[in-house]
Amino acid sequence: MGFFIEMLLKLLFLFSIIPFLLSEKLQKKYDMRINPQVEYTIFSGPQKISRIEEDFIDETSGMVVSQKYPGHIFVHNDSDGAAEIYALDTLGNYLGSIRLDGVRNRDWEDLAIGPGPDAGESYLYIGDIGDNFSRYSELIIYRIPEPEALDPEEKLLVVPEKIVLKYPDGSKDAETMFIDPLTGHLYVLTKRDASNTLYKAAAPDLVDGNKVTLERVMDMPITLSVGGDISADGRQILIKNYWVVYYWNREPGESLEETLKQQPKLLPYEPEPQGEAIAFTPSGQAYFTLSEKKLRVEPVLYRYEKVLTPE
Incomplete structure (x- = not known):
């Protein structure tokens, strides 16, 4: 059977x-x-960078580009994969890995980068936020400072901070998480609702060992969201599902919520069979996408370059 x-x-x-x-x-x-609504005047169509050769990077669901080393990309695998973050360069070459000590990858679904406890330091946030059958009462966020240089031959072992989140209105599946670099607030966007719901954990509550009830912020006219990112200056926001990349340009003085209430633009996107990972470069002048490996479809790293500064 x-x-x-x-x-x-x-x-x-x-x-x-x-x-x-x-x-x-x-x-x-x-x-x-x-899709005639796609804007080709902000970012170009895709540039195929490389196929990912490492067999152990096969279910990529989270990705960020390093702010400490702009030529490094961090990725992780999906549920029940190793509790590791893998580093690639921007050509897709493997650079090394980070092992989170004492941690299980229950259902890691997104990776975010942004501020944290120490001013001037950038942190990686690993979102154990997936819940296909709505059976978990808590979401777990692991946080580590961006590491120093990695060795491809040796795993870097780190002990992460752990922050536990809870929805105010019952368990949900989510695959999208990002940090607002201007406020330090953490956002989670649900996946399976007809209109995905945005939740927030305020920056002061993101303390190691804390248990935080998320604030429900808004419903969005998006479904099946699988990834997102905010540029390092906080001015650009990306959210993607399996078919579309949505883009918002944030005006000075706007809150993230005010920006996301506006009509997004649709950006170019190379069709991927299981594309869940998307990330800006630190300058915000390009973004990458990367798919999971499915059957005989190999994961490919794509890059999209900015061609216009939106008004």
Whole structure:
């Protein structure tokens, strides 16, 4: 019975990626813009950087670009993977890994970078926020300072801070988390609602060992959100689902909530069978995407360059 269930799931997955594969082929062959609302005047179409060669980086669900070393990208795998963060360079070459001591990867779904306890220091936030069956009462956020240089031959072992979050209105699945660099607030965006819901944990509450009840902020006209990021200057916001990358430009003096209430623009996006990871470069002049490995579809690192500063 297990064999037949597995085969059925694989067939369902094959059918689900047909639209992605067709749209990719049509776009490349006929230079068609499948979605006429996509803005090609802010960021360019994708540049294929490289296929990720390391077999152990196969279910990437979170990604950020280092603020300490702008040429480094940090990624992690999905549920039940190793409790490790992997470092790549911006050409996709493996640089080393960070092992979180005493931690289990229950369902890590996103990675964020931003301020933390020490002023001037950048921190990595690992979001154990996935919950496919809405069975967990708590979300767990692990936080570590950005590491020094890594050795590809040796794992760096670190003991993270641990912050426990709870929804005010019951368990939910989420795959999107980001830190507002202007306030230090942490945001979680749910996935499976018809309109995904944004929640917030205020910066002063993000203390090691704390248990924090999230504040419900707003419902958004997005569904199946799987990743997001905010540029290091706080001026640009990205949220993606499996088909679309949404983009907001934040005006000086606006709160993040005020910005996200506005109509987003749609940015170029290379169709990926299981694309869940997206991240700005520290300058905000480019963003990367990276997919999970599914069946025979290998993960590819894509880069999108900025071509216009939005008004």
